[in-house]
Amino acid sequence: GCGGNNNNNAGESSAPASSGAASSAPASSPAASGESVKVGILHSLSGTMSISEVTVKNSELMAIKEINAKGGVLGKQIEAVVEDGASDWPTFAEKARKLLSEDKVATVFGGWTSSSRKAMLPVFEELNGLLWYPVQYEGLESSPNIFYTGATTNQQIIPSIDFLLEKGKKKVFLLGSDYVFPRTANKIIKAQLAAKGGETVAEEYTPLGHTDYTTIIAKIKEAKPDVVYNTLNGDSNVAFFKQLKDAGITAADLPTVSVSVAEEEVKGIGAEYLTGHYVAWDYYQTTDTPENKAFVENFKKEYGADSVTSDPMEAGYVAVYLWAAAVEKAGSFDVDKVKAAAKGIEFNAPEGKVTIDGDNQHIYKTVRIGEVKADGQIVELWNSGGPVKPDPYLTTYDWAKGLSE
Amino acid sequence: MLSVQRLEAGYGESVILRDVSITVEPGQVVCLMGRNGVGKSTLVKSIMGLLKARKGSVSFKGTDVTKKAPGERAKKGIGYVPQGREIFSQLSVYENLRIGLEAHPDKAKRRSKEIPGEAIEKFPILPTFYKRRGGDLSGGQQQQLAFARALISEPELLVLDEPTEGIQPSIVDDIQDVIRSIRDEGKTAILLVEQSLDFVRSVGDRFYIMEKGAIVWEGGREDLDDPAVMKHLTI
Amino acid sequence: MEIWVSQLFNGLSVSSILLLIALGLAVTFGLMRVINMAHGEFIMIGAYGAYMTQQVFKSNFSTGLFDAYFPVAILFSFAIAFAIGYLLEITLIRFLYGRPLDSLLATWGVGLMLQQLARSIFGAPNVAVASPSWLDGGLTIASGVVFPYKRLFIFALVALCLFAMYLYIYRSAAGRRMRAVMQNREMAACLGISTRRVDSFTFAIGSGIAGIAGCALTLIGPIGPSIGTYYIVDAFMVVVLGGVGKLIGTVVGALGIGVFNTLFEWGTNASLGKVLVFLCIVAFLQWKPMGMFAVRTRSLDQN
């Protein structure tokens, strides 16, 4: 089980709801009253996305606990206000507004799907709040009020396609859930394949939560690709991989590359269904850094010996540390000052060194292609050799011209 | 056999029956009369346990059944023909009758696939309908089915709420005969709700008349010429 | 040619799964008329039942015995879903007969609570259930045409459940009592049937079958707190399309939706396929407004 401790906002008393100030006060003067400072944690704790987001919440809470144990930020203890986005985008917007204007949090860590981020974005811009978004996404965005600690496309998807082409896997079958991230990702992949001599043999989307893949698998068999590039999200992965194996297709016959399957998902699918398949991320539980050793150890201590760590969890964990570092540097919780200070901050994360890019507020990350092993762990096959500069608008890729106009 | 003492019952907030007491002796045919809406069916439902008694008691064969569920009362030997037929419309006629057997005291009979002949021979059309769904029958046919369904469990007390409604005259005569022969056998008592004075006169031993939820008149067959009877039954 | 054979098989396979998830609902909704929004959560209970059985076998028995867990899991899933269904009926559902909206509201609430309960006990992420090794692989019909054993197993399981349900509902005295109670609770009571017992037993059976479905679904799909939500709409579609209250309707409804879904998905894509299937349902009801096997009555306005 997962016995997450839920430090809730115990001291509700400090939340002011006085009449005049409430509606107009910008969140740039956050409640850092007395000995503590409030931060918001806004993930889906219920609904379909909770299978992924709960663990990110857990790692963020762990980071907060660690920082508090070391004396907090600017001498203040961090107090987490946890809210449930309930897998519903308008709820994310509502809760973001609540955190900023009612709880007056200094910053918010939250979101998983791009849709939830897009829903929160206007609220953060309106109230000049600060959001740390910890999941890989499709790029093409750079809000002054958001820091992106997950990978953008050139830190995950583009290198993975290069990796495949290098291995001679030219005929690619694109399979994704029918929503914005897979569709945009696949658009980029198609352009990249076209430019580099690969071939998109087919492109299929299934609704979120789809659980029958027999027909898709039949289509895959018909199309005879070298590899399936999988941007399915959430539960659909379980159904897809179980049914793929039933159809008698193993990784040796036809490998897949997944960008939304991490250790947590492997555990939920069952490693035997995934053995030998590829994944692309910036962090694995097996990533060999001293920071990661401590991270994994602490996490298991906190949430049980059989819990695992994954890329989005690590990105959420890193986000908390980066924010704390920026606050220390700024000497203030003020959003504008923190943003200014964040530029160029470096941090030795479990995934290795990360640096905040001041222009687009993404971070430099090391890209890693991995293979799923029978024990459910992911072993790195390839890495980018060092942190890759984030390029959310793909300005440095010739073939990507016209994609992002 | 059946004794209702100072019963008060009703629906929701409204009290319909006030201080009603009636008794039915073994082998007796007791008739309950009264204009529309005076509470006859309400009394019958309370006897069956479909309505809770607010005050008073119902006892059957010497035991107090006031708190018993309808099913238990049926198993104790009360058969019921409700007003409005209430047959199981999606069940076949045969199945309707088999359900009627549920309360039969004899386990072998309950289990048997055969519908006992005596109970339905008064309704000769029914066996020809065994395969048809109860709900497809005509109104009168359904009424006959409801009657047969109650008879089939060989109850010791039959509670009949306007059992001849919609039944053709010749079969009404037959039913009259059935009731008389039941009375003559003396094993089964009957509580009969009926509007037709002719009908009750020909079969009844004891008579009660209700008005506004209370018993306002009672007497034997010889008392029926009492002008009060007419008064209570007309508007 | 091969592709048609395997697609036909896939269609039937989808149908069999739809049927499995709808069978329990055919009882709780079709017969009892409880708008049972918690049906999906009973499927979830069954799935977690399989997970628990697996964990017990993993930690207590040798690997050789491990494969035997699945038949045990089916029974356990049935039992636990049955028990929870029974409990739910005697504490809640019994107050809701003849109150469709209230049954919708209350069972929705039950569903929320069960989901949250699962999240608290097993954690929010999915859990994995390893399928027994004797169900690995498949029957090779021709080159490229493989009928996975799991799918064949599900066929058999569905057939068995269906047959058992048919016997129970239409051929046994208990089933006759059950139908009588569902149609007219008061009258059934007046004829000596203990309606309370029949009610709770019936609801429990419907729930238990949902549990079996959940157990079977672990072979092919995810196991998480909210899996019920994926199946609930389809289950209702199947029951309603076939005609509420008719077991045969549920069978044909599942067949129709499954086969057409596969067909359309093959011809177009998964999303459009789904849209087309639902458009077909809309069109079909124009022709048969009460489903394929409508329950006819003479009464003017049936409930």
Added chain:
Amino acid sequence: MKSTSILSCEKVTVSFDGFKAVQDMSLELASGELRFLIGPNGAGKTTMLDAICGKVKPAAGNVTFHGKQGTVDVTRRKEHEIAQLGIGRKFQTPSIFSGLTVDENLEIAMAQNRGVWATLRASMKKSDRERIDAELELIGLGDKKRLRAGLLSHGEKQWLEIGMMLLQEPEILLLDEPVAGMTDKETDKTGELLQEIVRKRTVVVVEHDMEFVRNFASKVTVMHEGKLLKEGSMDEVQRDDRVAEVYLGRKRRDFDAIGSTA
């Protein structure tokens, strides 16, 4: 007695999955007639009324209505159109709107324009109120007018439905067992009411209460197994051996005969 025909059913056949509930049944109703339709249980009386008011569609035969709006082939019309033409129906089991009050049941049954727009703008005029109150008085539900109709007793529902039917003011009233569950006196009262009504309208009554039929019938149609068995005055019908055989029962005929002379 010369009168024009208002409804003619010619060789109507109604079948349910092959079972012919009504077969080649013809019925001619004269305007202003009070016709009794009798016959054994399952003879097809209710089904015949169903065919006239559009509840079932005959497999064969014609039902033509010669009403104020000219001659119309009823079998081609939808139920609400038939009702609007002027054919009203009381059903065998009480069919009222259980969630509406007694008053509201009568209000919407009252003769009026049945369109959406009309009901949106309708208001309760004084004359309407009086009509409804008079009707309430007649059916004896005056003090229950604010009660939900679902809470009425069986017999009260029957009365309410009769009241609705009367307010509807159809040209033909089809009454399926209107006096079932009424006391003898109420039955007489209803009979008188019917005789009142037929001065302006045409009435078809299905009834098993022979006393009632004899007291108020001029012409009786007897059905048996979906077919016409006999048509004529009550005396003729009563003397008919086949009618006695299948319907009245020997004993009953004798008993009734005695009753009628007494």
Added chain:
Amino acid sequence: MQLSNLLPRRIWLLLGYAVAAAALFSAPLYLGDFRLNLLAKCLAFAIVALGLDLLWGYTGILSLGHGVFFGLGAYAMAMHLKLVAGGSRLPDFMDWMGLTKLPWFWEPFKSFAFAALMGIVIPAGLALLLGFFTFRNRIRGVYFTILTQALVIITVTLFVGQQAYTGGTNGLTGYTKLFGYGLKTDTAKTMVYLATVVALIVAFLVCRFLVKSRFGKVLRAIRDGENRTRFLGYDPSRYQMTAFAVSAALAGLAGMLFVLHVGIISPTMMAIVPSIEMVLLVAIGGRGTLIGAVIGAIIMTQAKSELSASYPDFWLFFLGASFIVVTVFMPGGIVGLARLLNQKLTRRRNADEVNLNPVVRESNGVV
């Protein structure tokens, strides 16, 4: 005697309504940004609930697809806002999806009047169309309900799939201005809030008029016995279509207001769960009473927000439990409970009480 009984009650009721209206109108004075926003959202949902109550409580038609109508209204308004926000540029998501020109059907939404009109006309029109194909063919009860679910799935799938035209799963967000004024200013927020209060009151009065009219009585008659009304000469399908269309129009109106308050509309709001939750609002408040729908919407939306804030990990337990408690202990919802208490207190038998069970089984026999 009846009059004297009635009069004070009327007055109390009117007084209650007046106090409630005053409280609503003055809310901007005492509520903060988030609270006011939340209340505005509640009120928008109250409008949907009114429409659903008209449909379910009074006509007996259960729609589990009102999210679609709500969403269509919301999208109509959102399209306008998106165009205004973008100025002369294409909306961002069209850009990403490679569109170079604004699709023709987006063009007219540059006009606010057109958008506002469409926000009501499109849902009502769709309801009429669906109603035409269902009610006329006597599809009703659960069969109709299932079709509304099919409608949801079809619509959501199309909206998600047609990303270039609808924004896909992300939906439409990022609005800035309305009528040239910044949407994020306090005055703008207050005005939009007040507009919502007015819309709710108008919607309430419209529904009240409908249910009190003879039309409303026919609706209830159809609920009790659709076929019986036919034999009285009414054509139920027309009444059902009208009720369905009005209800859909109200949902559309609510959707438009929702977008203005929440700042985003996406297909998740049209999906099955929100659609069902809209019905639950009515159930909580009390079906068959208009004020119940409003109360239910306000209480449940607030409760959801409060519970999830106070117990983010366990709030579903409380929400689920409260549904159960309502059904078991408060049949007829909050209003039903209030009436019950009132009855208990006054020991009066109310003749025109709510019908808790529209489906009272008459008899399953022959007609």
